[in-house]
Amino acid sequence: MSLVLIVMLPFIGAVFPPLMIRAGRNACAMTSFTVTLLAFVLLMAHAGTVFNGEVVRASWTWLPALGLNASFFVDGLGFFFAGLILGIGLLIIIYARFYLSKDDPMGTFYSYLLLFQGAMVGIVLSDNILLLVVFWELTSLSSFLLIGYWKHLPDGRRGARMALTVTAAGGLAMIAGMLILGDIAGSYDLTDILLQREAIQNSPLYLPALVLILAGCFTKSAQFPFHFWLPHAMAAPTPVSAYLHSATMVKAGIFLMARMWPVLAGTDEWFYIVATTGLLTMLIAAYIALFKDDLKGLLAFSTVSHLGLVTMLLGFGTPIAAVAAVFHILNHATFKAALFMTAGIVDHETGTRDIKRLGGLAHLMPITATLVMLAGASMAGLPLLNGFLSKEMMLHEASLTDWGGLGWPVPLLATVAACFSVAYSFRYMFHVFFGHRRDDYPRKPHDPPVGMWLPPALLVVLVVLIGLFPESVAGPLVRTVSRAVTGGEVLDYQLALWHGFTPALGMSAVAVTVGIVVLKNWRAVRAAWLAGPHPEARAMFRATISFVVDLALTITHGVHNGSLQRYLGFMVGTALLLGYATFLGSTHAPGERALLPATAVAVVGWVLLVAACLAVVTMHRQRLLALVVVGVIGLIVSIGFVYLSAPDLALTQISVEVVTVILMLLALNFLPKETPRESGRGRHVLDAALAGAAGLGVGGAAWAVLTRDFETLSGYYLEQSVPGGGGTNVVNVILVDFRGFDTFGEIIVLGIAALAIFALLDGAMFGAVGRKLAAWVPDQTRAADRHPLMLAVATRVMLPLSLLVGVFIFLRGHNVPGGGFIAGLVVAIALIVQYMASGFGWAAQRMKVDYHALIGSGVLAAALTGIGSWMAGYPFLTSTVWHFELPLLGELHVASAMFFDIGVFLVVVGATMLALANLSRIGRRAEHLLVNREPMDVDPSRPGLARSRES
């Protein structure tokens, strides 16, 4: 449990700094410090167990189906990194308190910092690679916030974006790699994966997984060719650079390589990818660092170079090299964080980080100068300091390594890199602190307050102690961590200051000598460098991103240019291609099913249908005519349903048909009555080809299905309809009972559609559109009698009868064709006919029903029926049947599904009426018609009758 707490504490703690900042900057810093300290202490509580070589675990299943478990473990490696993250975190929190100025929002800063810290600790303690990936992405996000902390600086914002682009892209690649790895290993738990070296390395997917995972590691750890983002991220405040870009985040990639070392390392692929990348990175970055004038830029590239060194060591794949890697991670973390903090001090106190503008600070800032001398000498690899020890081990391993069968490339290049490394270390030490004292510093330099120099001083103490007494200070730790990295091998080695006269010592000596010579002849070296080429990684990055953006824009605007015709064309075309691809891959044998004979009636219907379709296509410009023909098609479809044993569908289709045609007529009242000829011939041909292909495809698919036998699950429904659903009309029982949940969703959708229609139409009553409507002039001549007397009388007489038919259809629905949907449509039509015959005003005054409420109550009725089953202890929408004995009528069955069907009925009536009534409202608004109040007043505008204004 305490493991989880270690990870969660920073996340929980991140809430407090923005609140505590109201109590002052010290309170804010103290809160963050306390949270981190707590996590650190909890971690240290595991120290004894870990040093004994045991592993502490905490786990619970989260999403077992995905293999994603919230499991954590701490072994030597995790303990070491978590200790680094939290320990250096503590120092950074103190340092930042004094570094940030009064104008910087400190609460936000600590909040981001703790978020980042939590994500980092999460990475190193995760026992599940999917969980690890989640934390990995969290570090990318939180570091984006930290790098861009000074939002007003364009450099900060750009650096943050670049860092996010590169590291998040790598992270995405890594997710893929992790998924492959988990798939090979059959588990996403690290503990399991680490045991499967054989299976993983023999898998054909080993190389893809390796490359993808390494893409994540290399981008995060700024390895060549992804090294360019790190220096730009240095636009961040120095505490961030010191924390993220030297001590922690950039080590995440290294950590992962170390974590995966037991299963991924040791192959040729691993050696050539990892060791080569590391070697090149070490060399190139050291070279660039030497010529950087910005202190933080120099340190940034030096960091990249040292990360390359560690990567190379891990890439060698030998256990001793892994030990050296671990030891150098520790040493680098100490001296580099110290150097970053001193660079921040110099910047803070003199107002500049430009080496060309500095010099002679040793007497002005003696404490800082001392710290830089010690830490810098360690970075250069001078004896008696910890940097010397691990660099010796690196050179020793390099001298033993063959590359492509050759013995010399690795040691030679490593020595060259070491020369640069010595030179840039000396450059920081001597060009900043020695030389002539200047009189043009932007600010008057002096040593900073103790809060700023104490954190680096503590680290420098470690640098010296490890350097002098490596075995007693760092030995146990390095041993424990190495055991975790190498998977438990016991190794014979000795961390010591003196190994005798080895080749490595010679290489070191060469490096120091060359470094000194370079610095002595700095002007000449610099001139030579200035004359050479300077490829700018950032420009290449920009060009790449611009290219990708342009490509995306071209594709997007090509497909998505605002033309609905084009979208639909692409959609139909894509569907055709997919269908055709599937068609190619499946059997083309004819079906075996016995076919039904085509009767004369059916053929007549078919001819009518085809003729009507042709008519619609050819005459669609005359819209009224086209609408009438579409009505004919609907009618044929309904008859087809009757013929093919689907009476419910026929009833539904025919009533929907009526409503649809009325709706379209109402809309057509305002729309142009004819469609102009616009499209060119090519367009017509193309569209006809697409349409023909689509028709052929769908028709062919239908033919293929109809000529084959099948198995249906309807047997269950047919058997259970009466005993389970209490009704003999299986279609209706399925709707309101078996698949009631579907129907419930459907009526909600229908209600929403009606509300959307209402919103569209109601909005048209006001504003500019409303004024346009008010000024609308009908484009057709009107009939002389607006409300024909015969029609008005007939519909009013018909109304009770129609309603009775509706109720009848509803009641019988459960046992014979009918039901809520059809009854709702029938009742809606009966009501609409009143609007048509007697006018909107007349009908609206008599219909005092709120259609919104009707829809709402319908959905509510359906929901309550469902919830009723909960009350009885059954799942949602379980139905029951009650039996009554009534006088005269005899035994009566009432299914609870009946109440559900009432809901369906209400929604259908409400939705249909809401849509149609609002369309007619628009019409009335446009035509300024008077309301006919008299019962049989067929035209209220006739003179001589009592007039009433519209209400």
Added chain:
Amino acid sequence: MEFLVASGVGVLTAAGVYLLLRKRTFPVVLGLALLSYATNVFLFSMGRLTVNLPPVINDLAQAYTDPLPQALVLTAIVISFGMTAVAVVMALRSFLENDDDIVDLPESAMALDPDPEAADADVAGLDAPPGASR
């Protein structure tokens, strides 16, 4: 019989797709309606074609037609009605707003060509144009 239904569905689809690709709203709505018919009949035919068999439980019935596709298509018909209604009302509103019933965006708004400098700066971390720096 099967051929009549299959080819009928095909013809309905072809007519629907052709109208769907027109430039004005009303033909598109009609096309949508035709496509709905085609889809509904297609779905219905997944239960295969039967003549004179009831979907209603009856002691006298020898066999039954497949009720499941019927139930699914019944709701589909109602939902297609809702969809057609929304589409037609949208066409109406759009006509009232814009005074034309063309389905595409106006030429001026089509294939928007953003300032490439600004887009790159935003994505690639280039120097943002002055004024866009905050």
